[in-house]
Amino acid sequence: MSLTAERHSFPLNDGNTMPLKGIGTYADPKTTPKGLGYESVKLAIDVGYRHIDGALVYFNEHEVGQAIREKIAEGKVKREDIFYCGKLWNTFHPPELVRPTLERTLKTLQLDYIDLYVVELPMAFKPGDTFYPRDDNGKYIFHKTDLCATWEAMEACKDAGLTKSIGVSNFNCRQLELILNKPGLKHRPVSNQVECHPYFTQPKLLEYCRQKEIVILGYSPLGTSRDESWVNLTNPPLLKDNLLISIGKKYNKTAAQIALRFNVQRGVGVIPKSFNPEHIKENFQIFDFSLTENEMKAIEGLNTNVRFVELKMWGDHPEYPFHDEY
Template identity: 55%
Template sequence: MTLQPNSYVVLNDGHKMPVLGFGTYAPPTYTKEQAEESTKVAIEVGYRHINCSFMYGNEVQVGRGINSKIADGTVKREDIFHTGKLWNNSHSPERVRPALERSLRDLQLDYLDLFLIHTPLECKPGDDLFPIDENGKTIYHHTDIRETWKAMEVCKDAGLVRSIGVSNFNCRQLELILNMPGLKYKPVCDQVECHIYLPQSKLLEFCKSHDIVLVSYGVLGSSRAENWIDQDAPRLLEDPVLNAVAKKVNRTPAQVAERHLLQKGIVVLAKSFSPERIKENFQVFDFELSEEDMKALDGINKKLRYLDMNVWKEHPEFPFHDEY
């Protein structure tokens, strides 16, 4: 498969998404200013796809990073593909556009390239990220996700965003949107946890059959600094099969983990706050994994999720009870 630093996938609405993106979420151990600096480094080394979210709490800093690289002539706005996300407390149709407009103000951008429903798990509308009651229980709210989607379509028609999609949706939840009466725009993508321990093969097959791109996060495993990550989970980058393939092709385990998904037609998001690693993680276009290597990596599947969202498991729209 011929992949180059400027390779992209064509979305079902005609827009183009770079196949390798830079993730900007940071655990609490990092400062928001580090998100700004790492975004600058990412653009300097070649990333043109930047993935962010209101929930990350660093849209102001990521926006500064992007705009500084536009100001110094490194890139033009049209060179950047920026993804934002609608958080769980803004699913009510009347809250969708204001949430998007807030992100645009914080980012200092005129439009987003992609706006996603971050999860299908709606909580009570308000300013709190995770509103809880006096017993410490999450306060659930329920808006028909199809109503949220209609409001997303309005934002696209208004020119505030070029493409719209979802994140952390299972097959059933995707079908609910795909089969809704009066559907104007299909989701262009589903952004989900996906890596050698959780290859998402069935969801990938479903998405491909509906011209929906699968976008992968957690490709390199996850930092143990995050309190919703299973601390006892095996470290992906230490996997012996992955390391054997990496040694064979003279690449880092991270580069091989990324390339494996890219060759399957999956868009990859890589995250790091180390300038050296940011550069290293972008160097995945000058080698190719053999069919033998791909099969070896395909065989690792542990059906393991690093992201522990069980705090939401009683929510009627919890996506991970289903197989895919």
């Protein structure tokens, strides 16, 4: 597949397409200055990004939406040029809450539709507007919902034109099978957003999803922050890897650019989050070179099958996805 900065969209199983290169907008509202998401998305669109990954639980969709609308008003892009992905959070899994939650996202973004809506995690929490509900002892309050019933409500959102496509995130093979084998299935998931980078290449899940025509969209494609409160630090920092650095020197690229190119070259989407202007520009400059077959194999050899993002605080949830091999 020939990839260029202008053309790097991948076909989805519902007839739509998705740019393989996007920008993530995850932000901790406690530590992220106001306006940073807005400025970053505006710059990203100017640089050439057309895929923007957001979520209700990032608490900055109002900024992201404003940036998109301003760039449309300027004539820099048309609405149909932009691919926006939103997410259904864990507290809104009951079917009757799915459409109102998407409508809340649309109202916040001030857009008529989004391009992809995904179930962010297969784990339901106690319904309500407390996004991380806990009991008096500080234990998370889980909720039992039927993933297939949630999926049917997602299908209804697509049928209503509120989202062009629907997908999932952090689903393992068993949970995907549950959806795919659902009686009366109308729309298959077009994508599964999961952690994916040279230290965690997801070969088995990638092969399974390819067979089912589900695109893998890789989050944390450059590794993650080194915050030990939620990140597994067994893996060393990805961007200090000697192989990635040495291959980068050959192409006059950074280790980050090599890691991103590795994924898109094998048909995996990437959505690195950055609020750093230089990194936003650099992360898009991955279409003017190609890795050789030997370099791709060498980078695949870095895989350790160890996650950075384990979400162990929810490990006792009945639908915790990472106990399974893939």
